[in-house]
Structures are given as C-alpha cells and as structure tokens.
Amino acid sequence: MRLAGAGKVYHGMCKHLPERRNPTLQRRLIMQRIGIIDLGSNTVRLVVFDVERHFGRRLRPHEFREVLNEKTVAGLSAYVVDGVFTSAGIKRAVGALEGHLVSARNVGCKQMYVFATAVLRNCSNSKQAVREIERATNLSIDVITGEEEAHLGFVGASITQPLGDGLLIDIGGGSTELTRIEGGRDVANTSIPQGSVSSYARYVSLVFPTPDEREAIRKAFATQLGNAPQLGRNLQAYGVGGGVRAVAKMVGCMAGREKAVKQLAPESVASVLALLDRDPSQFAHLAVKAAPDRLHSLVPSAIILQECLAAVGAESLAMCKYGLREGYLLERVLS
Missing domain, CATH: 3.30.420.150 (Exopolyphosphatase. Domain 2)
Incomplete structure (x- = not known):
C-alpha cells in the first residue's frame, strides 16, 4: 500500500518522501493464481482465478477474477457401461485433464485442484477409476458427495x-x-x-x-x-x-x-x-x-x-x- 504521493518529488522540497508499507496488511493480503478443474459427467472445465486472499474474512466478488475459462466436452457419462466407468472413459478423462494442465501452465498457474461429481461418484468402480486417473495425471481428485455438491453450489451462488x-x-x-x-x-x-x-x-x-x-x-x-x-x-x-x-x-x-x-x-x-x-x-x-x-x-x-x-x-x-x-x-x- 502507498501513501498518497509516496516516491514523488515535490517542488520546494529537497528529498523524496520514503515509501511506507503497512506490514500487517502485507501479511494478511496474498495474491494467488489458482486453477480449479470440474470433472463432470458432460464437460471437464478448467477455471483459473487470480485471488486477493484476505485472511480472516470471506472472499468478496471484486477480490477474484477469471484469468482463463475453458472446457472440454468429454461426455464421460457415455463411458459408464452397466455401472462401470470403462477404461476408455478413464483414458478420455486423462486426456481432458492433461490438456487443461497444459493450458494452466501456459498462464503460470501452479496451484491446481480437481474435483469430480456424479460420473465418478456413482460408478461401481469409483475408487479404482480415480486411482488410475490420479496415477496417469499426477493429480489428486476430490470426489465430492451429492450433498457436498449442493452445499458448495449454494456457497458459490451466495457470493454476490x-x-x-x-x-x-x-x-x-x-x-x-x-x-x-x-x-x-x-x-x-x-x-x-x-x-x-x-x-x-x-x-x-x-x-x-x-x-x-x-x-x-x-x-x-x-x-x-x-x-x-x-x-x-x-x-x-x-x-x-x-x-x-x-x-x-x-x-x-x-x-x-x-x-x-x-x-x-x-x-x-x-x-x-x-x-x-x-x-x-x-x-x-x-x-x-x-x-x-x-x-x-x-x-x-x-x-x-x-x-x-x-x-x-x-x-x-x-x-x-x-x-x-x-x-x-x-x-x-x-x-
């Protein structure tokens, strides 16, 4: 944070005003670039956010912005056969994730978080499929429950x-x-x-x-x-x-x-x-x-x-x- 006029030369003065910073605000405000991948039944979407992280209070709408928003229409639900997420579906999911990882790196995003919804939550081989996708992409996948999905949707909808x-x-x-x-x-x-x-x-x-x-x-x-x-x-x-x-x-x-x-x-x-x-x-x-x-x-x-x-x-x-x-x-x- 700058004081008004800090670092400028004023006429009639012999020196620069020193730049002053508030160390408390410096500790409490951190800029972060964060990538979120939503591994859904129809689309796999990457959103990269720039976030002003204020510790001790809730995020406000003007304190984050989208840097990148892209999706792959992967149609993963079509790869569930008799309740099983097939190897072809796993390969399709891996390909979509790898493509988004390249895009995230291209905008300098190093913090990546991936969550999955119904397609991996409801298949009978959920744990096995998640392990295989994680192993292939070196990502950790958070499979959220239906109730968690509803709650987090409410949290997001309530931001504004x-x-x-x-x-x-x-x-x-x-x-x-x-x-x-x-x-x-x-x-x-x-x-x-x-x-x-x-x-x-x-x-x-x-x-x-x-x-x-x-x-x-x-x-x-x-x-x-x-x-x-x-x-x-x-x-x-x-x-x-x-x-x-x-x-x-x-x-x-x-x-x-x-x-x-x-x-x-x-x-x-x-x-x-x-x-x-x-x-x-x-x-x-x-x-x-x-x-x-x-x-x-x-x-x-x-x-x-x-x-x-x-x-x-x-x-x-x-x-x-x-x-x-x-x-x-x-x-x-x-x-």
Missing part, C-alpha cells in the same frame, strides 16, 4: 449477495442438486441421481427426445423427486450450472436475444418444450445457436427444471452468477 428463502437448482449431467434455503443458510441439501446427460443416455434414441421419450424422462425424475425430502411450497427458485443456463439461453434466443435471460418463469420453460412439439425444425436451429454443446441435453434439462419448479410452486427462477466451482474455491481451497 445473500439468497432469500427458496430453492437452489443445479442440473448437472449425472445428477440434480436441490438446496433448500432458509434465513440465508442451506438447511437441506438433496442430490437426485438423474441429470440431463444421464436422462439422454437412458431414454433418448436420437438427438431430441420424442414425446414418449420426454414423458419417460419426466416420470422417472418425478418419481425420484417425490422420494426426496419435503422441499416446501411457493418458493423463490434460484438457478446455477450448465443445465439451467442452457435453458435460459434457449429462452433468450427464442426472444431474439443473444444472451441468457436472468429470470425464468415456468411458462418460459414450458414454451421451450412447446416449440419442439410445434416446430421441430425451428427448435433445432435455435438450439444450435443457444447451446451448441448441449443439444442432446437441452430438452432433458428443460423437463427436469419444469418438474422442480412445479414441485415447489415457484413463480420465477433467478439465475446466479457464481456456483459450484466458485463455492469449491471459497470453501475447499481458501478456507
């Missing part, structure tokens, strides 16, 4: 401002995380082992699901949602993650916008599915613009989101800027 009472929805490739919020705290975290990509893999034969296939996705998710703990009614909904964001982008594209909308109404989500019924060609062309890397998972995401909003009687959903990766940075790395 406290969230009011409601339900936070995160539709991933292999699971859907639901967080009940009361009094600014996450009081119940639920993970449903059905996501957009796993729904596609199990129920869809081509790219976009037929009406019968959409109904099969809906019934399967509704059954699991019905078995989840009571979530409440008439709640404000919040959204994080790629699945919800893809639907928000599609709604924006249908309205002639280039970006995702920040608020989603249940009627908007229903209009996405209605367009697929009414004009499959127009739907396909808009989907290519809105979510080219999520064509196969867009409709399952919309179905799952529609069911979640209906289950709690939400009248609107507000998109949150930050989510799981930022929550992991804040609570698992900086804490």
